[in-house]
Amino acid sequence: xxxxxxxxxxxxxxxxxxxxxxxxxxxxxxxxxxxxxxxxxxxxxxxxxxxxxxxxxxxxxxxxxxxxxxxxxxxxxxxxxxxxxxxxxxxxxxxxxxxxxxxxxxxxxxxxxxxxxxxx
Numbered sequence: 484x485x486x487x488x489x490x491x492x493x494x495x496x497x498x499x500x501x502x503x504x505x506x507x508x509x510x511x512x513x514x515x516x517x518x519x520x521x522x523x524x525x526x527x528x529x530x531x532x533x534x535x536x537x538x539x540x541x542x543x544x545x546x547x548x549x550x551x552x553x554x555x556x557x558x559x560x561x562x563x564x565x566x567x568x569x570x571x572x573x574x575x576x577x578x579x580x581x582x583x584x585x586x587x588x589x590x591x592x593x594x595x596x597x598x599x600x601x602x603x
Contacts, residue, residue: 509526511530511533514527515530515533515536518530518544519536519539519541519542522542523544524544524548563600563602567600570597571593571597574589574592574593574596575593577593578590578593
């Protein structure tokens with residue numbers, strides 16, 4: 484068995500490098516370039532809504548994203564968000580894997596469970 488120890492100095496350098504990389508990648512001009520070259524949706528809202536991105540002739544993605552996200556609800560990461568998200572996933576799996584005749588009751592059950600999770 485091989486165990487590698489990481490010094491505190493090495494860990495700090497890696498942490499700083501990661502922060503630098505994230506700051507760089509979240510710059511609007513970098514996000515615009517990256518999204519146009521890869522076809523991925525920008526993660527910076529300013530870029531997503533910009534005329535440069537929306538009017539891009541390099542990709543059909545902006546038009547598709549614009550159509551599919553027009554009713555998207557964005558929530559901030561709040562208390563119990565992770566737990567509620569996990570509950571939604573579990574509830575959806577149960578609902579979708581059950582016979583259609585059981586779904587109405589499972590939806591009611593899931594609504595209660597998700598609400599309880601948010602209120603923890």
